[in-house]
Amino acid sequence: MTETRxxxxxxxxxxxxxxRRLAPLEPDAPAIGDWLxxxxxxxxIVYTGKTEMGQNIRTSLAQAVAEExxxxxxxxxxxxxxxxxxxxxxxTVGSRTTAVxxxxxxxxxxxxxxxxxxxxxxxxxxxxxxxxxADGKIVHDPSGQAISFGELTQGQRLTQxxxxxxxxxxxxxxxxxxxxxxxxxxxxxxxxxxxxxxDLTRPGMLVGKVLRAPAFGATxxxxxxxxxxxxxxxxxxxxxxxxVVAPDRLAAAQALAAIRAxxxxxxxxxxxxxxxYLKDHLAxxxxxxxxGGSERYERGSIAEGRAAADHLxxxxxxxxxxxxxxxxxxxxxxxxxxxxxxxxTGTQRPFGVRAELAQAFGLVEEAIRVIVPDTGSAYxxxxxxxxxxxxxxxxxxxxxxxxxxxxxxxxxxxxYFRPAGVIEVASAVDGDGMLTAWEQHNYxxxxxxxxxxxxxxxxxxxxxxxxxxxxxGSYRALAATANHFARETHMDELAHALGRxxxxxxxxxxxxxxxRAVFETCAAAFxxxxxxxxxxxxxxxxxxxxxxxxxxxxxxxxxxxxxxxxVVRVVQAFECGAIVNPNGLRNQVxxxxxxxxxxxxxxxxxxxxxxxxxxxxxxxxxPRFADMPAVEVILVDRPDLPSAGAGETPIVGIAPAVGNAxxxxxxxxxxxxxxxxxxxxxxxxxxxxxxxx
Amino acid sequence: xxxxxxxxVNGDTHTVDTSRDRPLLDVLREDLGLTGCKIGCGEGECGxxxxxxxxxxxxxxxxxxxxxxxxxxxxxxxxxxxxxxHPLQQAFLDADAxxxxxxxxxxxxxxxxxxxxxxxxxxxxxxxxxxxxxCRCGTYARIVRAIxxxxxxxxAATGAGQ
Numbered sequence: 001m002t003e004t005r006x007x008x009x010x011x012x013x014x015x016x017x018x019x020r021r022l023a024p025l026e027p028d029a030p031a032i033g034d035w036l037x038x039x040x041x042x043x044x045i046v047y048t049g050k051t052e053m054g055q056n057i058r059t060s061l062a063q064a065v066a067e068e069x070x071x072x073x074x075x076x077x078x079x080x081x082x083x084x085x086x087x088x089x090x091x092t093v094g095s096r097t098t099a100v101x102x103x104x105x106x107x108x109x110x111x112x113x114x115x116x117x118x119x120x121x122x123x124x125x126x127x128x129x130x131x132x133x134a135d136g137k138i139v140h141d142p143s144g145q146a147i148s149f150g151e152l153t154q155g156q157r158l159t160q161x162x163x164x165x166x167x168x169x170x171x172x173x174x175x176x177x178x179x180x181x182x183x184x185x186x187x188x189x190x191x192x193x194x195x196x197x198x199d200l201t202r203p204g205m206l207v208g209k210v211l212r213a214p215a216f217g218a219t220x221x222x223x224x225x226x227x228x229x230x231x232x233x234x235x236x237x238x239x240x241x242x243x244v245v246a247p248d249r250l251a252a253a254q255a256l257a258a259i260r261a262x263x264x265x266x267x268x269x270x271x272x273x274x275x276x277y278l279k280d281h282l283a284x285x286x287x288x289x290x291x292g293g294s295e296r297y298e299r300g301s302i303a304e305g306r307a308a309a310d311h312l313x314x315x316x317x318x319x320x321x322x323x324x325x326x327x328x329x330x331x332x333x334x335x336x337x338x339x340x341x342x343x344x345t346g347t348q349r350p351f352g353v354r355a356e357l358a359q360a361f362g363l364v365e366e367a368i369r370v371i372v373p374d375t376g377s378a379y380x381x382x383x384x385x386x387x388x389x390x391x392x393x394x395x396x397x398x399x400x401x402x403x404x405x406x407x408x409x410x411x412x413x414x415x416y417f418r419p420a421g422v423i424e425v426a427s428a429v430d431g432d433g434m435l436t437a438w439e440q441h442n443y444x445x446x447x448x449x450x451x452x453x454x455x456x457x458x459x460x461x462x463x464x465x466x467x468x469x470x471x472x473g474s475y476r477a478l479a480a481t482a483n484h485f486a487r488e489t490h491m492d493e494l495a496h497a498l499g500r501x502x503x504x505x506x507x508x509x510x511x512x513x514x515x516r517a518v519f520e521t522c523a524a525a526f527x528x529x530x531x532x533x534x535x536x537x538x539x540x541x542x543x544x545x546x547x548x549x550x551x552x553x554x555x556x557x558x559x560x561x562x563x564x565x566x567v568v569r570v571v572q573a574f575e576c577g578a579i580v581n582p583n584g585l586r587n588q589v590x591x592x593x594x595x596x597x598x599x600x601x602x603x604x605x606x607x608x609x610x611x612x613x614x615x616x617x618x619x620x621x622x623p624r625f626a627d628m629p630a631v632e633v634i635l636v637d638r639p640d641l642p643s644a645g646a647g648e649t650p651i652v653g654i655a656p657a658v659g660n661a662x663x664x665x666x667x668x669x670x671x672x673x674x675x676x677x678x679x680x681x682x683x684x685x686x687x688x689x690x691x692x693x
Numbered sequence: 694x695x696x697x698x699x700x701x702v703n704g705d706t707h708t709v710d711t712s713r714d715r716p717l718l719d720v721l722r723e724d725l726g727l728t729g730c731k732i733g734c735g736e737g738e739c740g741x742x743x744x745x746x747x748x749x750x751x752x753x754x755x756x757x758x759x760x761x762x763x764x765x766x767x768x769x770x771x772x773x774x775x776x777x778x779h780p781l782q783q784a785f786l787d788a789d790a791x792x793x794x795x796x797x798x799x800x801x802x803x804x805x806x807x808x809x810x811x812x813x814x815x816x817x818x819x820x821x822x823x824x825x826x827x828c829r830c831g832t833y834a835r836i837v838r839a840i841x842x843x844x845x846x847x848x849a850a851t852g853a854g855q
Contacts, residue, residue: 053793054793054830056792183786183789183791186791187778187786189797190778190794191729191782192727192729192730192770192798194794195728198732199722199728201726248711248715248719248723249719249723250714250715250719327733327741327793327796328793328795329732329733375793376793376794405732408735583789584789587789587832587835590832590834591792591831591832592831594830594832594833616736616738617734617736618736622827623833624824624833625819625823625826625833626820631834
């Protein structure tokens, strides 16, 4: 599975999900009542298939609806990610919630508002333009009459269709959207009352565990479960798939440990061969679609661009496999009742998981309900339904509800990783410092943001799917991080080779005004152009993806004796159109910088012969408190532009900014992510080079 | 081996019939329904399971029930009193020091453990004390600010009460 594989994340992911009457595709949910319901007491219930997993959309979507209905946010309640209650949704992916779902709910709420006015006008036989909306009521000032939303609609389902062209409130007139409304359920979080999937129980529920192979591709050669048949324990075996259920977690773990299993492990690719393998093992043409499909963009002539150039530069960059490591591990609670199945699970794709369950158990989709409690983060890592299927298998055999919570080791091994990749960049620049050609090839990691935002007449960008070595899939910003790392490192190399300032060189080659604006804003706030203190280095990088724009400046300090690297300061400017919730957005941008530092500096999955070697937090290092630099985020608000998503793009600038800062500090050019899994080997002069060309 | 065991949690005394080898985390969650302490790593590396035992910051996932017997256990559920949030809980909300919230109860309990032994910690002391708690959403700077705010409020309240 690769990041753009249609069955997991592609735009046509809904094609296989069955009966449209019960699970309508988005265009088939035309009634207001599909999305919004007004209770008799005036509370507004909003239905969306999106998952809240820390992006703050339970609040920001409520703001969008509240704005159009002129209601306080507290009057809005969201029902989210429940296949029985919310319209079909392809998944909480691709930074689409604000841009697409937010917009849709704005339109639905605006259409509801107009409908309420119509109903009141009809009721009182008055002109629409004599009516106004305030505090959940329609008010007719000439007669002094007022009626609440709930009285008008009497709790009836709003069967009227909404019109996509219903005017929505422009961002420069927002009073509720556009403000830093506090998290609607913050109280439940800080008191521990919020129930995530691992916290749920059902009457008679048992706890499951699954027997795992010691390596990918291993086959079971011997099995003895006799010692596992402890009191209260049920051993479940379906072919080579073995699990246990028990009354509690310890009993389940002890039963699993009592199973004697022997496995045959096939020989597999060594970590040292990874990048050469990816480069040499392109997915066969016929199988491209399985791996996301190749992509190729070409404009002008690379040959002409090179012929016109005074300088040529070609370099290779690599990115390692890294893990999402969401703090809530994958978990599911499954309950069968007659022929129907209900599964609670933390996933970004409730309807996709329902389709996986339907396939696994030979059921029609309407026999399955997937409910997603607000989830302990995902970062693109919870698209698939393995744990839901496993819990349902155990529950079916045990004839009881079963909860399965993956261990951290399982999460680090049997989920999927951000794809490793090799990125080759070949550029050409003329004597004035203008780019004349840009060629970028990405092997395996993905196509996202592969096209340069710089003004280059002659360009060629191509994504080449490889046969993956480890289980790989979506990750926050997909390959935009890898492609920006390669491009923005390369831009820095060009600037230094030409003796030009890295910011000035970028701006010279940049016509995109929005990207220019974030570069200039970021550089001004950072104090770009000032000499770095001894041992320190400044770096800059930026780019655009999914309709939003980012520029990042980083300051690093390198201990000249030990080679220890520390990122001491990051300034980032970010622009995503009209801002819906400034503080929520700031939190997302800060978080992306923090998370991005891990992949930039030290995160890498280590593997040997199909086994993950660092499958715990004690061996796989992620950013902690002490790793945090001083961070300044500048939000560029553009109320004149539609809101774009913001969960992903703020992560793409940090790795190249830090790498470029390290070059400024040490003159050592790092072309592989992570940049410094160990201290920088300053004394030996060893380079973190990508694979030889 | 299962046996009747008395456990003091959040000021209440509970009797559980269970093995004393089970992790305190599992007993709190599975037997007492106190799911504020979270399952994160099972090796005491992420801090999601943090509770206080006798006022000490404790990773309940690697602490057997036997180690908590006869000692008061405090979980995040025991902080808010009569509908009023503890100053740390309020400070986390004020600073929006969370995203997905899965780490939050453990963060709050680790911070409480710190403030109980050090009411006026420096920023470096906060970072050192919180180093064992992971927030994958990356809200670390906000958490530091929240702890500073709560520490100041708690000191002011203590001073006012003296």
